[in-house]
Amino acid sequence: MNAHSPITADAAIPASAEEDAIIRFEGVAKSFPARKNSAAVHALAGIDLAVPRSSIVGVIGRSGAGKSTLIRLVNGLEKPTAGRVIVDGTDVTRLDERTLRSVRRSIGMVFQHFNLLSSRTVFDNVALPLEIAGTDRRTIEQRVNPLLELVGLADKRGRYPAELSGGQKQRVGIARALATQPKVLLSDEATSALDPETTRSILDLLATINRELGLTILLITHEMAVIRAIAQRVAVLDAGRIVEQGDVFDLFTRPQHETTRSFLAAESGRELPAFVASQIRPEPVPGGQVVVRIVFRGPFATHPVLSQLARELGIDVNILGGAVDSIAGRPFGTLIVGLPNNGSSLDKALAFLKARDLDTEVLGHVA
Numbered sequence: 030m031n032a033h034s035p036i037t038a039d040a041a042i043p044a045s046a047e048e049d050a051i052i053r054f055e056g057v058a059k060s061f062p063a064r065k066n067s068a069a070v071h072a073l074a075g076i077d078l079a080v081p082r083s084s085i086v087g088v089i090g091r092s093g094a095g096k097s098t099l100i101r102l103v104n105g106l107e108k109p110t111a112g113r114v115i116v117d118g119t120d121v122t123r124l125d126e127r128t129l130r131s132v133r134r135s136i137g138m139v140f141q142h143f144n145l146l147s148s149r150t151v152f153d154n155v156a157l158p159l160e161i162a163g164t165d166r167r168t169i170e171q172r173v174n175p176l177l178e179l180v181g182l183a184d185k186r187g188r189y190p191a192e193l194s195g196g197q198k199q200r201v202g203i204a205r206a207l208a209t210q211p212k213v214l215l216s217d218e219a220t221s222a223l224d225p226e227t228t229r230s231i232l233d234l235l236a237t238i239n240r241e242l243g244l245t246i247l248l249i250t251h252e253m254a255v256i257r258a259i260a261q262r263v264a265v266l267d268a269g270r271i272v273e274q275g276d277v278f279d280l281f282t283r284p285q286h287e288t289t290r291s292f293l294a295a296e297s298g299r300e301l302p303a304f305v306a307s308q309i310r311p312e313p314v315p316g317g318q319v320v321v322r323i324v325f326r327g328p329f330a331t332h333p334v335l336s337q338l339a340r341e342l343g344i345d346v347n348i349l350g351g352a353v354d355s356i357a358g359r360p361f362g363t364l365i366v367g368l369p370n371n372g373s374s375l376d377k378a379l380a381f382l383k384a385r386d387l388d389t390e391v392l393g394h395v396a
């Protein structure tokens with residue numbers, strides 16, 4: 030996959046035009062017309078996004094960024110004002126309602142609030158899309174029972190939604206989304222209503238489904254932790270535009286856009302330790318230290334670079350905080366260090382780190 034690139038809407042280039050994309054947004058815009066008491070809303074503009082077949086792609090954005098609108102364009106619940114949305118070779122923006130209904134069967138969807146029918150059992154909720162499609166009872170039994178096994182609810186087939194926990198309800202929602210054997214699964218904040226532990230188990234289930242069934246998943250979320258847990262690629266949506274997109278590891282370790290950085294602020298090691306945050310200031314402090322964030326990627330994450338720096342350049346390095354972690358199975362570390370506030374030592378230290386392919390960022394100054 031390509032490294033990520035910050036893009037402006039006007040110069041937007043598909044992340045990976047040559048890849049086998051099962052979903053492709055091409056120059057998509059969506060505006061909602063003005064109404065009596067409200068101005069027109071430009072919900073999306075200049076969207077170019079490719080979702081490779083069998084991948085998990087996340088779209089992250091704040092409330093109102095346009096996430097729901099974007100996902101509703103895939104199953105034709107919204108029509109774009111400009112551009113095309115291609116799903117498995119079909120431009121879904123040009124279909125009549127009847128053809129769209131059949132295409133929707135190849136697109137499963139899971140929702141934040143599960144959207145189960147309270148008067149139907151677990152089995153009958155999962156069977157519903159098959160009944161609507163006119164599937165015979167025997168085939169329904171053959172399809173639904175393994176799906177209940179897959180989501181771990183075989184023993185709950187006769188229960189009603191009110192008798193289930195949030196996590197179990199979402200498992201029913203996932204089984205129902207898979208009933209018509211879709212090519213694509215859309216997830217609209219599927220874990221936002223769940224506690225962290227249940228979130229983890231639902232994300233694990235989605236990852237298993239992706240791996241075992243090869244099902245492509247496009248998910249929208251406002252949480253970086255969700256992206257980090259299961260996505261391979263990510264697009265950051267801000268006020269209707271994709272401001273940055275790419276490989277999850279690259280985006281987490283080399284965020285380019287301010288919005289991405291703010292989403293990452295609470296991620297491990299990026300947050301300044303409280304005692305530094307309370308003292309840090311933008312202007313140099315005479316005789317003080319410069320606070321620098323160093324990001325270690327890949328093999329350098331475990332090298333003793335700082336002790337080399339201290340030894341070879343004779344510069345004191347004061348470690349203020351940090352963490353070593355892994356994203357998508359690749360190690361990376363973040364260290365917050367204090368370096369002497371003296372021009373030549375600082376320049377030498379930054380050049381030393383750059384020569385070892387480490388990213389540095391001057392965050393401010395402390396006494």
Ligand SMILES: Nc1ncnc2c1ncn2[C@@H]1O[C@H](COP(=O)(O)OP(=O)(O)OP(=O)(O)O)[C@@H](O)[C@H]1O
Binds near residue numbers: 094095096251
């Ligand atoms: N049917 C509609 N008519 C008018 N404006 C709409 C409509 N649907 C969405 N919008 C507007 O489009 C913008 C994007 O909304 P959208 O629901 O896609 O954002 P979102 O990122 O999903 O937000 P949230 O996380 O709060 O659900 C918002 O300003 C919203 O008010």
